[in-house]
Amino acid sequence: MKSFKALLVASYGRHYLARAIEGEAGISAQALYQVTSRGKQHLSAVGDVLEVQETGPEQAVIEKITERKNLLYRSDAYKSKSIASNVDQILIVLATEPGFSPDLLGRAVIAAETAGIIPRIILNKCDLPNKLAAARKMLEPYIAMGYPVHEMSVKHDPASVEALLPHVQGRVSVLVGQSGMGKSTLLNFLIPDAAAQTQEHSKKLDSGKHTTTACRYYDLPAGQQNFSAGSSANSFAGALIDSPGFQEFGLAHLSESELQHAFIEFRPLLGKCKFHNCSHGDEPGCVVRAAVDAGTISAQRVELFRQLRHESHNADTIQAKLK
Numbered sequence: 001m002k003s004f005k006a007l008l009v010a011s012y013g014r015h016y017l018a019r020a021i022e023g024e025a026g027i028s029a030q031a032l033y034q035v036t037s038r039g040k041q042h043l044s045a046v047g048d049v050l051e052v053q054e055t056g057p058e059q060a061v062i063e064k065i066t067e068r069k070n071l072l073y074r075s076d077a078y079k080s081k082s083i084a085s086n087v088d089q090i091l092i093v094l095a096t097e098p099g100f101s102p103d104l105l106g107r108a109v110i111a112a113e114t115a116g117i118i119p120r121i122i123l124n125k126c127d128l129p130n131k132l133a134a135a136r137k138m139l140e141p142y143i144a145m146g147y148p149v150h151e152m153s154v155k156h157d158p159a160s161v162e163a164l165l166p167h168v169q170g171r172v173s174v175l176v177g178q179s180g181m182g183k184s185t186l187l188n189f190l191i192p193d194a195a196a197q198t199q200e201h202s203k204k205l206d207s208g209k210h211t212t213t214a215c216r217y218y219d220l221p222a223g224q225q226n227f228s229a230g231s232s233a234n235s236f237a238g239a240l241i242d243s244p245g246f247q248e249f250g251l252a253h254l255s256e257s258e259l260q261h262a263f264i265e266f267r268p269l270l271g272k273c274k275f276h277n278c279s280h281g282d283e284p285g286c287v288v289r290a291a292v293d294a295g296t297i298s299a300q301r302v303e304l305f306r307q308l309r310h311e312s313h314n315a316d317t318i319q320a321k322l323k
């Protein structure tokens, strides 16, 4: 039986599709395989480079997940859900309407920071003027912290989307966001043959019905690169991973210390509160609260920190009871 490397390109719950990576053991490059894991757990994520063994026509079993650069996932006290791995950046897609949740935005940014991935915020549907001012107001703290924010209208202002091109070319980006923000619309704009790529995946998996829960990897079209900076004609064009919209973004797996470091505006103040495990609540001598009073740190971000800290402690308690 042939062993080879393959890139996990679609994950529909427990069903995975992987694409053979060129030049491995006489396997035709780009061939799509349905892959399964041996164990019950399905811990693979789209973007994983797998070592697989062929088990039949277009079928293979996962032998190993090669070491990941990073893994983006969400979790509560009981379970975790992979979103994507080996990504260069997270595109957090928000819209003016329906209004987005600042809590989910905050969580996505923290997830990115703890995974060591660049977050890039996209405010879509800027053609709808009614809620634009309110949306911009919610983004102010993020702009102040230096996070990149791109205002656009994927549907009505192509030039606004083209400004994003230099940031997606040559990179693997994952699209995250609530339902209805325009992730798929953006994907289809950037990758004109995305529908065809989806169809090919669905055909191989014979499971169009799983589409709403799917994370999928799409290749950006070749030939859009800017060849000035020494890039060669066969350089990697980049890819986008589309994920289903979600309402919750649990980060119960993060430790207190990971949380402290993930809030980038807290970093200069780390270790300066009176208590080393300060919750930045009512404790005396809290420099983070002092910064809120001085207007240099947003109160909303401190609230998010406290909420995430609480969820992480709860998860630890539940896990300890389960043991």
Ligand SMILES: Nc1nc2c(ncn2[C@@H]2O[C@H](COP(=O)(O)OP(=O)(O)OP(=O)(O)O)[C@@H](O)[C@H]2O)c(=O)[nH]1
Binding pocket: 124, 125, 126, 127, 128, 152, 153, 154, 155, 156, 177, 178, 179, 180, 181, 182, 183, 184, 185, 186, 243, 244, 245, 246
């Ligand atoms: N007015 C306006 N509508 C848009 C724009 N971009 C997307 N939409 C609309 O917003 C709706 C939702 O877009 P989708 O791309 O399906 O959203 P999604 O984020 O992929 O949603 P899920 O797949 O459910 O997570 C669609 O009806 C789009 O036509 C925009 O720039 N302006």
Ligand SMILES: [Mg+2]
Binding pocket: 183, 184, 185, 243, 244, 245
């Ligand atoms: Mg979508």
Ligand SMILES: [Zn+2]
Binding pocket: 273, 274, 278, 279, 280, 281, 283, 285, 286, 287, 288, 289
């Ligand atoms: Zn404090």
